[in-house]
Amino acid sequence: MEGWDPTTKSTLTQIPLLSVKAGPRDGGAWTQRLKEEYKALIAYTSMNKSNDNDWFRISAANPEGTRWTGKCWYVHNLLKYEFDLQFDIPVTYPATAPELELPQLDGKTQKMYRGGKICLTVHFKPLWAKNCPRFGIAHALCLGLAPWLAAEIPILVDSGMIKHKDDAASSNES
């Protein structure tokens, strides 16, 4: 955790840790894990809201809780940039982290694998591996997606690779 800013660190310690080591193929144990995932996500989302740092929406897209969809956003120069967020829970979860996807940014940055999977290899995967099974979806968003957005969105905006939705609309009209 060296090199992480104090805010992220203190936020992280307040996200409930998980204890059930179970993946989507583990039946009842997965349901228990899913409950822990929800509790952690609820705690993290409410914490973000009370700290005026709300930055994502995520919910299960199927009853099994193996596919998740939602939105995430980042504010740069007082403008809000919002993106679709989606991922599958891999069969080897929680030994391997979910691969977070921002499909709208596919092909726009090198810090990404095919299909809009953000690169988590260096900054997040080692942390996930060390903290298995205590980290869950909420931790992946906090330590995986949030720093990625903070590092990449300003570059993408400044290089003109992505445009704010108001700019994009006005340039289409003209």
Add this chain to the structure above:
Amino acid sequence: MEAELKGLLSDLQSLKDSLPDPSHRNSVDKIRARLEHLKLGNAQRSKIKDMSAEVVDSNPYSRLMALQRMGIVDNYERIREFSVAIVGIGGVGSVAAEMLTRCGIGRLLLYDYDKVELANMNRLFFRPEQVGMTKTDAAVQTLSDINPDVVLESYTLNIATVQGFETFMSSLKNKSFRPDKEGTGVDLVLSCVDNYEARMVVNQACNELNQTWMESGVSENAVSGHIQLLVPGETACFACAPPLGVVAGLLVQNTLKYLLKFGNVTPYLKEYILAKPARVAAARAKMEAEAFVEPECLHADNEWNISVVDDSDPHSNASSGALPEGLVHELPSADEFQKPPASAETTATPIDDLEDLRRQLDALNAD
């Protein structure tokens, strides 16, 4: 191509029939003869029932069957009984598939979810006109042209998803190719994927099926690579011994050694392309010495008191145990986390219903 030629021929026939002047029919027949010639030239070779060792230019297996005559392989023709699953049809997997196809392997199962892109053209196998096709379909197209004797199965799916994994498992278990085979329906699984997650999925499937597999990888800078043999219950599984990161050829050679039982099947090979020769020689000598000694007694002493423990015993889990002196966990342990909410939950009503939790998150998501 063949269908188009056939269409052209039938169009020509109807044109000939509809011609009012019989004197033109002769020239139509000439065009027809040229088309027939073209058709013969383009025809895929027909399937071959038995592998022949006859050394003639028209025998696709003559050079391979020579291995048998020279005493390298006992029975080369057995290769037609084998099924090999290749996961990941990229730089390594596609070339391995082509090599095995040319060797006359019985059946190949190909898994990938990607499409062919122009960015793939620096590697062998895929052609620019295949851009946009799924990699598995493009591979089947090329491979069936090269050797129509090989049974090819194309699976366009992501094995890491729950649904993809189920299909992956059932395809490995399917024994319709050789119903009398013991175990699974395949003889070997080759992992030619490009990421840790997918390797872990192959590891999971093969452990569950007790299926021998080989792992391969090439480093991002393409100056080193590895292949690793994994026999569930015998060699360390991939989750316990993940390796650090010209491989397709080595992988297929190892595959043929394993299937046709000749030479030594390499348990672990790492190619050092940039290392100093002396270091390579030393490393190789060490690996070979370690790899091929048949141990009588595996470990005479047990200095570290390593023993097999029961999974259910929580205290035996090293990761939850005490840290060496001077080290502290930066994060609270999950067990400690469980304690404070337990007291809090006695006062507040505990929510432990999945639906309630889902609704609670939805409510938070709503505004």
